[in-house]
Amino acid sequence: MTAPAAQGLIFPALSRPAGVSWYDSSARQRIEGLMDAGSFEEFVGPEQRELSPHLQAFDLPEQFDDGMVVGCGMLNGLPAFVAAQEGRFMGGAFGEVHGAKLTGLLRAARDLTAIPVLILFDTGGVRLQEANAGELAIAEVMRAMMEARSVGVRVVGLIGGRAGCYGGGGLIAGCCSALAVSEQGRISVSGPEVIETNRGAEEFDAKDRALVWRTMGGKHRRLIGGADAFVEDSIEAFRTTALRLIANVPTFSLSVLKAEQARLEERLDRFAQCRDSLDIWQAGGLSAEEAQAVPEMAAREFAQVASKFQEARHDAR
Numbered sequence: 001m002t003a004p005a006a007q008g009l010i011f012p013a014l015s016r017p018a019g020v021s022w023y024d025s026s027a028r029q030r031i032e033g034l035m036d037a038g039s040f041e042e043f044v045g046p047e048q049r050e051l052s053p054h055l056q057a058f059d060l061p062e063q064f065d066d067g068m069v070v071g072c073g074m075l076n077g078l079p080a081f082v083a084a085q086e087g088r089f090m091g092g093a094f095g096e097v098h099g100a101k102l103t104g105l106l107r108a109a110r111d112l113t114a115i116p117v118l119i120l121f122d123t124g125g126v127r128l129q130e131a132n133a134g135e136l137a138i139a140e141v142m143r144a145m146m147e148a149r150s151v152g153v154r155v156v157g158l159i160g161g162r163a164g165c166y167g168g169g170g171l172i173a174g175c176c177s178a179l180a181v182s183e184q185g186r187i188s189v190s191g192p193e194v195i196e197t198n199r200g201a202e203e204f205d206a207k208d209r210a211l212v213w214r215t216m217g218g219k220h221r222r223l224i225g226g227a228d229a230f231v232e233d234s235i236e237a238f239r240t241t242a243l244r245l246i247a248n249v250p251t252f253s254l255s256v257l258k259a260e261q262a263r264l265e266e267r268l269d270r271f272a273q274c275r276d277s278l279d280i281w282q283a284g285g286l287s288a289e290e291a292q293a294v295p296e297m298a299a300r301e302f303a304q305v306a307s308k309f310q311e312a313r314h315d316a317r
Helices: 027-034 096-112 128-150 168-174 192-199 209-216 218-223 235-247 254-271 277-283 288-296 299-306
Strands: 041-043 068-075 078-085 117-121 155-159 178-182 229-231
Touching: 027 068, 027 078, 027 117, 027 235, 041 096, 068 096, 068 235, 078 096, 096 117, 096 128, 117 168, 128 155, 128 168, 155 168, 155 235, 178 218, 178 235, 209 218, 209 277, 209 288, 218 229, 218 277, 218 288, 218 299, 229 235, 229 299, 254 277, 277 288, 288 299
Parallel strands: 078 117, 117 155, 155 178, 178 229
Antiparallel strands: 041 068, 068 078
């Protein structure tokens, strides 16, 4: 597996159609719009027909790339690895081949050390039909990511697809160097239906879409520090933000991990008595009027309000 050689030059951003929705685009369309034109080289593409070995037994449709597109290309003139999940195939869920492709990409980045990785998340978690293999794939991806980050690889996650980023995908996202999310993006370990099934509708009503977005949506995740940037729903906005996050990824070290743990502990202490995201937003410094208005805010207005939120940063990402 080889990557394009860096030329040491920064090329001007290529012109792209304005306003192309990230949410409405496929995995391949997102890559095409994100990377420099004509630069993407796919690894283990659909022509190699690396199919899931498990789906046929359940009489389920297969896809020649197993819902995961991986490869390398140029991002504003410099090399970058990229992986994109196809949320329209089995909800972007992880299986054996799907996960192995991402693991292999991260290991290649580890070995080359200097090339950043972009992960375009769009997943509902693990395929039930590949439960054990899927769970193992999640663990292997997380280990590969930690190995890559430990040698200086910058891993940036982008979340704004139809399936959100749930289950094991949410765990992997939490291991990234930085995350960018749009309003359409959702990040959580357990999805709404899973919570309702296990705890009842009184605990969490999965049909209450406003509640789902207040609890798992991009704005809430940005406010509490679960995401590092909030972007508009366009490929160009994700590209611009990805470039900024790559350039500002902090050093990965034991002290950063300890600071992250301290931040999580402080968050639990501060918000333990809050019953709803609205309570959390007000406890973080927003007025009652601002908190009520957050769900309807446009991206630019929200960015200004988010800057007021008093989330403890420490030295964590």
